[in-house]
Amino acid sequence: MNQDYIKPDNWSIIEEGFDANRVESSESLFSIGNGAMGQRANFEEHYSGPTFQGSYIAGVYYPDKTRVGWWKNGYPEYFAKVLNAPNWIGTNVSVNGEQLDLFTCKKVNNFKRELNMQEGWLSRSFTAILRNDIAIKVETKRFLSLDSDELGAIQYNVTPINNDAEIVFQPYLDSGITNKDTNWDDKFWDTIKVSHENHQAFIQAKTMKTDFYTCTFMESNVFINGKSVLIEPNIKADATYASFSYQYQVKQGETYTIHKYGGYTVDRDYDKSQLVPMAKKVLKEAVKVGFEKLLEKQKRAWSAIWERADITIQGDVKAQQGIRFNIFQLNQTYLGKDSRLNIGPKGFTGEKYGGSTYWDTEAYCIPFYMATKDEKVAKSLLEYRYNHLGKAIENAEKLGFKNGAALFPMVTMNGEECHNEWEITFEEIHRNGAISFAIYNYYRYTGDYSYIKDKGLEVLIGIARFWQQRAAFSKDKNKYVILGVTGPNEYENNVNNNWYTNYLAQWCINYALENINKIETDFPEDFKRIMDKVKLFETELKTWKAVADNMYFPYSETHQVYLQQDGFLDKELVTVTDLETSHRPINQKWSWDRILRSPYIKQADVLQGFYFFEDEFSNEDLERHFDFYEPFTVHESSLSPCVHSIQAAKLDRMEQAYTFYLRTSRLDLDDYNHEVHEGLHITSMAGTWMSIVEGFGGMRVKYNTLSFTPKIPKQWKAYSFKVNFRNHIVKVNVCQNKTDFELEGETALQILVNDELVTIEPNSLVTV
Amino acid sequence: MNQDYIKPDNWSIIEEGFDANRVESSESLFSIGNGAMGQRANFEEHYSGPTFQGSYIAGVYYPDKTRVGWWKNGYPEYFAKVLNAPNWIGTNVSVNGEQLDLFTCKKVNNFKRELNMQEGWLSRSFTAILRNDIAIKVETKRFLSLDSDELGAIQYNVTPINNDAEIVFQPYLDSGITNKDTNWDDKFWDTIKVSHENHQAFIQAKTMKTDFYTCTFMESNVFINGKSVLIEPNIKADATYASFSYQYQVKQGETYTIHKYGGYTVDRDYDKSQLVPMAKKVLKEAVKVGFEKLLEKQKRAWSAIWERADITIQGDVKAQQGIRFNIFQLNQTYLGKDSRLNIGPKGFTGEKYGGSTYWDTEAYCIPFYMATKDEKVAKSLLEYRYNHLGKAIENAEKLGFKNGAALFPMVTMNGEECHNEWEITFEEIHRNGAISFAIYNYYRYTGDYSYIKDKGLEVLIGIARFWQQRAAFSKDKNKYVILGVTGPNEYENNVNNNWYTNYLAQWCINYALENINKIETDFPEDFKRIMDKVKLFETELKTWKAVADNMYFPYSETHQVYLQQDGFLDKELVTVTDLETSHRPINQKWSWDRILRSPYIKQADVLQGFYFFEDEFSNEDLERHFDFYEPFTVHESSLSPCVHSIQAAKLDRMEQAYTFYLRTSRLDLDDYNHEVHEGLHITSMAGTWMSIVEGFGGMRVKYNTLSFTPKIPKQWKAYSFKVNFRNHIVKVNVCQNKTDFELEGETALQILVNDELVTIEPNSLVTV
Incomplete structure (x- = not known):
């Protein structure tokens, strides 16, 4: 399912021609968002073909408690599912009583979809010949407002071109929606009340178990040839649905238009009793301003973002399109306005992976936000983790750690672990190191020490404590070892002495020690406050130092490289070029055990360490490790190509760097891993930005x-x-x-x- | 929840005194079965306290397709749940309008439960003072007939002792039952029809998804002081329930008795249209013979089993009770009558683990059945696997193996894999070796080569092919290695070069080669037939030999022991005696990652290999390995103590052997692992038998x-x-x-x- 239908363009993502087989992929690629909500590019009108419906509200999730297999002690309480929220975009169109449906109509001509990244809107145009032989021309435009978190707006034009026709616009709200990621079509929303007043409708609904209260709302106006017409709508409503039908006898060549305003108010921002009144306020303001002026404001808001964040590339339109797509999607996902939110791996474009916060934020996204926004945005991402420190300590306690050791969750919504595979949750502990590294990186880049002395040192201490306790002394090696981990290369599980993890552990302890000393000297009052709180004594520091000073690192004398983990050389070291293409991507073709015992690497693992700590290694070291590991790397993690691009550039291998750049920047546009229909890879898009800024x-x-x-x-x-x-x-x-x-x-x-x-x-x- | 309430007795399991906290444990311990069905010792009358209801029909299961986490390619289609079947034992009792309920009545005196293993019945007696101050004496007796797979019988006596009383017996059938092992109280049964005729009732129901059709049935007679009385019952029935109420004004001191006959007819044995007629036939015969005579027949049938299988121990009643309990439960679970059935790890006593067939059958149960039954029973267990060979080859193909390599499932109902944890399903591949070993063991013990030449060689070849393909050549070690496995010690996952697995792999290849040669020489026609079928050529045999001859075995020169797996010596080798008791059992106290990186062993792993292949090792070897590994073994697998008992006896450490013997034989009676309420450990009971016969x-x-x-x-x-x-x-x-x-x-x-x-x-x- 390799993409080849996206037209190269400097500022837009463009699809031409209608193909039902591409609908789900395009729904991902043309997604829109405003940081507070987002949605896949589902059609407004009814569509009976294969589609993956998705509209998402930041921070709203469902805790799936499903248990299978032989339940293991200590598992997290739930798996946080990203929830498809009630539909507010839906606007059915009927023409002489026949419903417009691109999947079943006689013919679709001149179909064009455009995601205009410069101005922040999505449009669609086509002509359709219906089964009743009426031909209509359709033009739609939609955006989610950067100025108002709660608001989206749609313009939908229909022009009958071969006859007069009775056309009905039926805008609706629907909370009877389903999730893709469900076991047995479970429902995740309780609808509390469906109501309507004049041209406005509201669905108050709350999520099951989590009780997130929301109000989904809409109001519509209709026009003929751009002139407002007042039509008394036919109203339908039931327990989970409300629609208004605006019927009009449209003459051939006349354009019948609906402006629909809609969105969500949520109880993270307002008291739940205020959700309907706030929705009314949003609608009142939107209708007053009108679609065209809202669109102008949207363009201005995006212009301000591009003014700071744009990257231009001359002479290579695909590369230009790629980087702008990445920057655009990152800004659609997270704008740094709300410190309770974070950057989900699929943003608002799909459900896969669940949860909202991964180590991706610290390892990949923070550099992007530091450089393209005010520094408070990155600081707010660091504070997000500080606010979760208590829960990270609780999490570590559940796993048997003591004395304030902190293990931040692999996946979280609110500080609690919300993923439930032992090899990830319990073992992919390197995430803890990325959090310390981000603190270091923030200070290195911004020069702002206030976060470390006010808050960050506690985080560094909790993490150092974790590593000290997690390491074990091997009498056999006379060194400290770290057993049973999963590294960034998730195609290995439960390995011993993953080099990256061991290196990071050592670094985290040393960096915590360095900052303890610095704060003791430079900020004695902060030092006292923190030490009183964390109860850290000299004897404990000695145990830290013992671990850091005597950490074991697997190394091959033969190859003169650090080994990804103990035993790596026992694998059959067949390179990726010798692997038949029919076997790739291996995560779709091979069973898990086969992947695990293969030498294939999902993403940079040793190289990730070389990327973080490049000053510790010579260029020759880097070259040797790059040449040893890259041939086994399948780059089936979106986080892989960017690091390789940066390192290839560093090694002056510009051709290779360029290839990796295209792969990272057009990962979704060209669908390298055959999975774009599931949603976009948002967090790795920051890696694309890094491959230009840090790489080239x-x-x-x-x-x-x-x-x-x-x-x-x-x-x-x-x-x-x-x-x-x-x-x-x-x-x-x-x-x-x-x-x-x-x-x-x-x-x-x-x-x-x-x-x-x-x-x-x-x-x-x-x-x- | 350590058991200490079971009275020592040579032939019976006895509980005295009523304690609601013990009910769920006793429901497990007093379970009854007849090889075709079985049930926990739930009370017949209503009980409002904590209870784990379970009645199970052999071979009837539900395929749970639940997905959680990030689904991995190649996972099995379903997890087979052991299903609680419709209730036929239920018999409510009311006294002057008040329902008898041991949880809420004023007082329970002289409560006694007995599971008479010699004769194969379960009884209960007590006096209860109800909240209405009526005192009654109750005596019940229940058994599942060894002579008729479908039939169970209950005698229930009530005697009012301080007054006359109106007593109602309300025998019922109920298919509105639930499963313990359910995610969200899912229902697993579709009731097709509830019907009744005269004193008989029937519920026809089928399992969801799997469509196993069953008929649950009952008929009852009532008596006063042993004399039949005819009472026209009051009948109630709804969509999932049918009951008859037999009301009688009973005088003080009179005994009111009900005989209830019931059970299941299933479509494994009869066409589904015949389930009700067959049920009627069973009931007609039962009523004709009557409770007392059926009980006599039951005693005779059990006597015949004991005649062959009994083990007597003089001078140690607890040891005597333990071994008989084990022999009794094995015979309740499997009698070798139906080659489509097998021996589930919990038999008919609980739901945990799902599925019905594990490697336990080959490694533990076959020796017991070989020695205590006719040899056709063991042979039928071998044929069970031969019948599944095609599915084992398909299973291996799903994981990327080729050319007839067979991987038998870790857990199965019908030859398909039905467990879904990758570290078990994909990696616990040693089960394949146990199947070859059982073929060897059967021939060694019975001298009957017919199975090997007719069928078994194909199984041996499929398994040898698997091992050859599963091994990988390590250039670094210049040996064949087996990466990414889980050994019998399930407290390690995804390890490299598990000694037991590597040893077994080598042995399986060599044993297949040996039998290919033998059949070529001794049975040339069979040889030709088999070779035509499996297409095995000399070149392939060379690849087998290369693997077997150059297999790698991890070894420690320092300790002079084979290592359980690569890297075992990196662990912090703290022995179990130095582990605080508050941390045990670790599978209930520790998170999974902590268990994995600990040195603690769930069950014999290297020692399991020494047990299978003892002739390959000297007593000194055994002693060194026993002394190295046993101190790290927590015996949290029921399969562990028996092997240790046998090996301790071999080493003339009789005190230790005796301790392990008590642990294996009274594992459930004394609840060593704090889990008996979940059901009994059936398959390991064969290990108990081995610790006497092979150990002592x-x-x-x-x-x-x-x-x-x-x-x-x-x-x-x-x-x-x-x-x-x-x-x-x-x-x-x-x-x-x-x-x-x-x-x-x-x-x-x-x-x-x-x-x-x-x-x-x-x-x-x-x-x-």
Whole structure:
């Protein structure tokens, strides 16, 4: 199911021609969101073909308690399912009594779908010949407002082109929806009340078990040739549904239009008694402003985002389209407005994986948000974890750890673990290290130590305690070992001495020790406050040091590489190029045991460590490890190609770096892993951004300032990006033979370019 | 929840005094069965306290398709749940309008429960003072007929002792039952029809999804002081229920009795249209014979079983009670009448684990059935696997194996895998070896080669092919390795080079090769038939030999022991005696990851291999391995203590052997693992039998004849057992200073006693 139908375009995702087999993939690719809610690109009108319906509200989930197999002690209480929310976009269209349905009508011509990323809207146009032989032209446009978390707007135009026709728009709300990810068509919503008033309707519904209260709402206006017409609608309502039918006898060539406004108010933001009144307020304001003006505001809001976050690529439209798609989707998913939210791996585009927060946030997303937003956005993501520290300590206690050791959950909605496979939940503990690393990374990039001294040190201590207790002393090796883990390469489970995990554990302990010392010296009052709270004494610190100083790292003298884990060399080391393509992707073709005992790597694992801690290794080290592991890597994790792209660029292998770049940036657009119909890979999109900025641009923080070693793939004329570094906005424009630097603002900035100091003055160009 | 309330008794399990906290445990311990059906010892009358209701029909299950987590490719289609079947024992009792309910009545005196193992019945007696102050004496007796698979019978006596009273017996059928092992109170039965005629009632019901059709039936007669009375019952029936109420004004001191006959007819045995007529036939016959005579027949049938299978122990009533309990429960579970059935780990006493067939059958149960029944019973268990060979090959194909490689399922009902944890289903592949071993063991014991040449060789070849393909060549070790397995010790998952598995794999290949050669030489026609079918050529045999000849076995020079798996010595080797008792059983106190990285062993793993292949190892080898591993063994698998008992006896450590013997034989009676309320550990009961016969008696087959090295624990005066060896019934009676051998039948037998040849003549005593 490789994608090849998306038209290359600098600013839009475009599909031309209707193909029912592509509908579910396109529903993912054309998804829209505003950080508070989002939805797959389902059609407004009835569609009887295969479709994956999805509209999602940030933070709203269902705790699935299903048990199978032989239940193991200590399992999490539930698996958090991402929930399809009540449908507010639905607008059935009938023409002379026949329902418009692209799956069953006689013919669909000139079908075009466009996701305009510059302006933030989704459109569709086509002509359809119905079974009753009426031909109609349809044009729709839809967006979720960046200005109002609760609001979405739809414009739907129908023009009969071969006859007059009686056309009915039937906008509706429906809470009788289902989830894809359900065992036996379980229902997840209790509808409390369906009501309507004038042209407005409301469905108050709450999620089962979790009791998230929501109000789904709508109001519609209709127009003929752009002129408002007042039609008394025919109203239908039942226990989970409300619709208004606006019937009009439309003349051939006339355009009948509906503007539908809708969305959700939720009890995270308002008292549940206020959900309907707030919905009325949102609708009143929307109707007053009107569709066109709302759309103008939408364009302005997206323009402001692009002003800071855009990356341009000249001479390679597919690469340009790819990076903008990634930046666009990240901003649709998370805007940093609400510190209770986070960045789910599928954003608002599908249900798979459940939960909302993974280590992806710390390892991949934080660099993107640090550089393209104000630093408070990244800080708020760090605070999210601080707010969950108590639960992370409880979580570790459930697994037998003591004394304030913290294990942050692998997947969470609210700080509790909400995934339930032992090899992930209990063993993929490297996530804990990514959280410490993000604290380090934030301070390194922003220079803002306030988070560490106010809050972060407690997190670092909880995590260090975990690693000290989780390591075990092997008499046989006379070293500390870490047994029974799953590394970032999830194609291994329950391995011993995963190099990445061991390295990270050692680093976390040392970094915690370093900051304890720093705060003791520089912030004695904070030191006292924190030590009083965490009760950390010298004897315990000695046990930390013993572990960090004597950590075991598996190494092969023959290959001169660190081994991914103990026993890696026992595998039959057949490279990916020698694996028949019919066996790939292996996660769809092979049983799990076969994957586990194969040498194939889902994502960079040792290389992930080299990426985090590159200063600890020489380029020769990197090259040897890259050449050893990459041939076994199938990149079936979305998080894999970006790290490889960055490292290939570092090794001056620009052709390889470019290939990996295309793979990461067009992972979903070109559907490399044959799974885009399930939704998009949101968090790895930040990795795509890194492959340009850190990979090609070579951006680092060195000697406490910004540093670049710009490179450019030969396929490109030029590329540019902007970063916010400590409230300096630096624009970098890399051409084949030069790089320009520009600085916004008022104070000059010294940066490093290819290890030479360069001073850039505000609003003047520096060329290197 | 340690048991201490079961009274020591040679032939019965006895509980005295009523304690609601013990009800669920006693429901397990007093279970009854007849090989075709079985039930927990639930009360007949209403009971409002905590209870685990269970009545099970052999071969009837439900396929749970529930998915959770991130579904992995290749998972089995379903998890087979053991199903609670419609209730036929239910008989409510009311006294002057008040329902008898032991949980809520004012007082229960002289409560006694007895499971008479010699005669095969369960009884209960007590006096109860109801809240209306009527005191009644109750006596019940119940059994499931060994003579009629479909029939059970109940006698229920009530005597008012302080007043006259109006007593109502309300026998009923109920298909509105629930399962313990359900996610959300799902229903598993569709009731098709509830009907009644005269004093008979029938519920026709089928299982959902699997469509097993059953008829549950009953008929009752009532008596006053033993004299039949005709009462026109008051009939109630609804969609899932039918009851008859027999009301009688009973005088103080009179005994009001009901005889209820009931059970199931099932479509495994009869066309579904015949289920009701067959039920009528069963009822007609039962009523004609009557309760007392049926009970006489029951006693005779059990007497015949004991005649062959009994083990006596003098001077140790708890040990005597333990072994009989084990022999009794095995015979309640499986009698070898139907080759489509097998021996579920919980038999008919609970739902846990699902499925009906595990490697327990081959590794533990076959020796018991070989020695205590005619050899056709064991052969039928071997044929069960032959009949599933096609499905085992399909199963292996799903996991990527080719060319007729067979992987028998870990858990099955009908040859398909029906368990769904990857670390079990995909990785606990040693089960395949136990199946080859059982073929070897059957031939060794019975001398009957017909199974191997007719059918078994195909099984051996399919299994050998699996092992050859499953092994991988490690360049690093220059040996074949087996990666990613779970051994019998399920407290390790996904380990490399589990010694037991590697050893078994090598053995299976060699044993298949040996039999291919033997059949080629001795049975050329069979050879041709089989080779034409399996297409096995010389080149493939070379690949087998390469694997078997170059198999890797992890070994520690320091400890001079084979290592359970690669990396075992990296664990913190704290022995069980140094583990706080509050942490045990670890499977109830620790999270799974903690168990996995601990050194603790659920059951013998290396020692299991030493048990199977003891001739390959010296006593010194055994001693060293026993002393290395036993201190880390928590015996939380029911299959563990028996092997340790046998090996301790072999090492002349009789005190230790005796301790393990008590643990295996009274595992459930004394509830060592705090879980008896979930049901009994049926399959390991065969291991208990082995610990006497093979452990203390030292029975082996050597030089193609029976061999003994009798030992006796100092706590015992004497013990005796009987075995059927190649149609000779040998009785062995071991005293502290001598052993007597007796032979039934007509021809003499040469045996080995302490490695000396001894001839025993029929019906004359030989003392050694």
